[in-house]
Amino acid sequence: MTKKKDSMTQKNEAISTLSPKELLKKLPGREYLQGRDELRMPYAKLIRLLHDAFGSDGWKHEVVDVSSLHKTKNDDGTYEASYSICSSLTIHGVGTQQTVGTGFASKQQTQNEAIQMAMTSARSHALSQVACLFGDLTGNCLHDKETVEYLKTLPKPPKRKFDESMVFHHPST
Template sequence: MDLSQESAKKIAALQSKLDKKLGPEYISQRPGPGGGPKLTYAEGWKIINLANEVFGFNGWSSNIVSLTTDFIDQNEQSQRYTVGVTAIVRVTLRDGVFHEDVGYGMLENSKSKGGALDKCKKEAVTDAIKRTLRNFGNLLGNCLYDKQYAQEVVKIKVPPVSYRELLLICTITSLFSN
């Protein structure tokens, strides 16, 4: 494939960004299933914001390839629902390059079947978007699959940002983006 020098430079710059690893400010932890070891993950909104930063808000898109309700179980005694949903999502970059991956959402012991389905669908789609974006590189979450990196990065303490600091950052960012 013949690329212009300008295109090659843009691709190299993008690849350089994507090769970097997530900083501790993007990483969260929660208890594992059944009280097992903590799981290290990045929240969906953080990864989506990062994808907007890397590719531009109009440099990528996602679409749901499939959304399947795997099961809806109702406990006869409690009248509560347990629901599982699978989503396959495609993320496409402006140049047509794309990846697809699967995500899952599950909710146990819900009072409402509709509410459980709604939550599970959103969770499955968000999970699929995150899993798909990680295919583009470390910066979009793939580095979290490196167990040694994940163990070390969570040890780095990130000071919380105050509302005043956040407002200042937003103001400065908007001044320089115009």
């Protein structure tokens, strides 16, 4: 256990010596990627990568504008909606980028469900798109076939093990 902590400490110290621009040239590890044939970086893993690489105060994501593209009630009584979201991502020490993401939801029981699902999808898409603009670490490398083939050869990290000590409980319980 001590060796692992020492190794992790050394790894974190090595990362902290890199500038944000140098970090963005690195490739993401398999723990941040999902998929077998086609690798992608899901929203939650992108957030974790940003926290791990730059710290919780080293980056900022903002929704700049939200636009409804369409909202429809279908003949079968279900709803669909489509939204676009313009978002901005700032990585301190590097700069700010801005782009648009789109989201669509169909066959929802209520109009609110369709709107919520479409907006969530658009927000995730916008963050993924704007993150790619910064470099390989934040997803741009996933557009290069040779890099993707290399990343597929990397071993997948072991599945995360959960136990009761990891659960946060309200102090009154």
